Amino acid sequence: MNTPSHTTDLQRLIAHTLRWGVTVACCIALCGGVLYLVRHGAEPMPDYRHFCYDSAATQHTEYTTLAGIWHGICAFTARSWIQLGVLVLLLTPLLRVLISLIGFLRERDWLYAAITAFVLSVIVLNSIGGC
Amino acid sequence: MTTLVFTFILLAASLLAGLVGALTGLGGGVVVIPVLTLGFGIDFHYAVGAALVASIATSSGSGSAYVREGITNIRLGMLLEIATTLGAVAGALVAVWLRSSVIAIIYGAVLLLTAAAQQRRCSDHDGVVGSAMARRLRLFGTYPQRDGTLKAYELRHVGGGFGVMLVAGVLSGILGIGSGVLKVIAMDGIMKVPFKVSTTTSNFMIGVTACASAVVYVQRGNIVPGIAFPVMIGVLIGALTGARLLHKLDVGLLRRIFCLVILAVAINMIYMGFTGGFEH
Numbered sequence: 384m385n386t387p388s389h390t391t392d393l394q395r396l397i398a399h400t401l402r403w404g405v406t407v408a409c410c411i412a413l414c415g416g417v418l419y420l421v422r423h424g425a426e427p428m429p430d431y432r433h434f435c436y437d438s439a440a441t442q443h444t445e446y447t448t449l450a451g452i453w454h455g456i457c458a459f460t461a462r463s464w465i466q467l468g469v470l471v472l473l474l475t476p477l478l479r480v481l482i483s484l485i486g487f488l489r490e491r492d493w494l495y496a497a498i499t500a501f502v503l504s505v506i507v508l509n510s511i512g513g514c
Numbered sequence: 515m516t517t518l519v520f521t522f523i524l525l526a527a528s529l530l531a532g533l534v535g536a537l538t539g540l541g542g543g544v545v546v547i548p549v550l551t552l553g554f555g556i557d558f559h560y561a562v563g564a565a566l567v568a569s570i571a572t573s574s575g576s577g578s579a580y581v582r583e584g585i586t587n588i589r590l591g592m593l594l595e596i597a598t599t600l601g602a603v604a605g606a607l608v609a610v611w612l613r614s615s616v617i618a619i620i621y622g623a624v625l626l627l628t629a630a631a632q633q634r635r636c637s638d639h640d641g642v643v644g645s646a647m648a649r650r651l652r653l654f655g656t657y658p659q660r661d662g663t664l665k666a667y668e669l670r671h672v673g674g675g676f677g678v679m680l681v682a683g684v685l686s687g688i689l690g691i692g693s694g695v696l697k698v699i700a701m702d703g704i705m706k707v708p709f710k711v712s713t714t715t716s717n718f719m720i721g722v723t724a725c726a727s728a729v730v731y732v733q734r735g736n737i738v739p740g741i742a743f744p745v746m747i748g749v750l751i752g753a754l755t756g757a758r759l760l761h762k763l764d765v766g767l768l769r770r771i772f773c774l775v776i777l778a779v780a781i782n783m784i785y786m787g788f789t790g791g792f793e794h
Contacts, residue, residue, distance in 0.1 A: 397577075397578075399578075401577050402578040404574060405750060408746070409747055409750060412743045412747060413743070415739065416521075416744070416747070419739065419740065420517065423740075424516065424517050424518035425518065426516065426517050427515065427516060427517070428515050428517045428520040429517070429740055431554070431556040431740075431741065432556065434559035434736070436734065439734060440733060440734050440735040443735055446735075446737075446739050447732060461739070462739040462740070463739075465739035465740075465742060465743045466732070466737075466739050468743065469567060469739070469742050469743075472567065472571060472574070473570060475574040475721070476570060476573065476574060476722045476724070476725040477725055479577070479718075486588075495593075498592050498595075498596060499592050501596060502592060502722070505596075505600060505603065505726060506599060506722070506726045509603045509727070509730060
């Protein structure tokens with residue numbers, strides 16, 4: 384059924400990807416977090432009791448749009464750095480699906496390659512479509 | 515409360531959430547929501563964003579250990595992932611129109627189901643005869659046992675499992691949690707997948723499902739950096755510690771105690787949802 388050597392290779396690759404992805408994401412978020420606390424730690428905590436769809440996304444482009452996050456990273460905005468860490472974390476499951484796709488293609492398992500490609504496209508299209 | 519104090523309390527609470535989530539098998543996301551909403555009075559829409567971050571952190575963090583042992587059934591996970599990702603996209607679309615109290619009631623209902631499912635005994639489903647559909651889709655597999663030998667298993671009712679996964683996806687899109695309970699019901703209860711395989715495959719799926727709706731939540735501003743970073747770091751450390759402790763501790767008593775806590779939180783959520791306690 385499976386070619387064992389390929390499968391274990393890929394499993395090791397997936398395990399490494401997940402571990403590194405999570406570690407890198409945490410490090411970035413931690414750096415951003417320390418910066419955030421140094422700058423805003425003494426301020427009273429932000430009001431999270433009300434969420435408003437109209438203003439939440441547009442008022443804080445430094446962590447809601449890719450361009451805004453990128454801009455904030457260059458300007459050393461703490462919130463943008465934290466959000467970069469969050470984005471790296473979001474990438475880890477996506478990378479895992481991508482590696483599985485490569486694995487199915489190498490095994491010439493076309494049915495599952497198609498299924499995996501479909502799942503991947505749903506995630507990517509939904510992410511782009513929301514912009 | 516200053517931002518510094520808030521961050522450290524949230525970090526400690528998230529650590530505990532990750533620990534309990536790993537020990538009980540519920541995942542970090544489920545525990546984070548009541549901590550934020552009931553504990554801090556934070557709007558449900560922010561809590562859902564934090565739960566998404568917690569779900570992915572738990573899934574990827576503990577996933578690195580599971581994959582290596584070769585228990586996860588990637589084919590099965592990927593096939594069911596069609597249902598959960600489509601469901602999650604739909605759930606994230608619907609979530610915009612839902613008031614906090616409605617989300618609270620849905621969350622409470624999922625918790626009630628979780629408490630009920632905790633009463634089940636985990637089974638390895640020996641001697642299951644697989645269906646023709648599952649055979650054609652090549653979903654049968656093997657998993658390593660304690661003595662190192664591989665054990666083969668079969669499964670059935672692919673369609674039924676797929677249907678429940680669609681619901682799991684919608685709930686995940688609305689609540690941000692992995693809805694691990696529905697995933698285990700689908701795989702363990704309906705498809706008769708061995709317990710070890712269904713929990714690890716469910717863990718794999720939780721990350722991918724959460725990922726499907728997470729970017730939309732980032733763009734809407736539900737995922738706030740000030741909440742996301744203590745939650746992410748706390749849950750991850752807690753979940754990794756929990757996964758280590760799991761082998762050494764007898765978690766039976768903990769699970770029974772926790773079951774009562776879940777019930778109390780569920781009733782509280784549903785009550786506050788109906789009486790409008792979340793509409794400030």
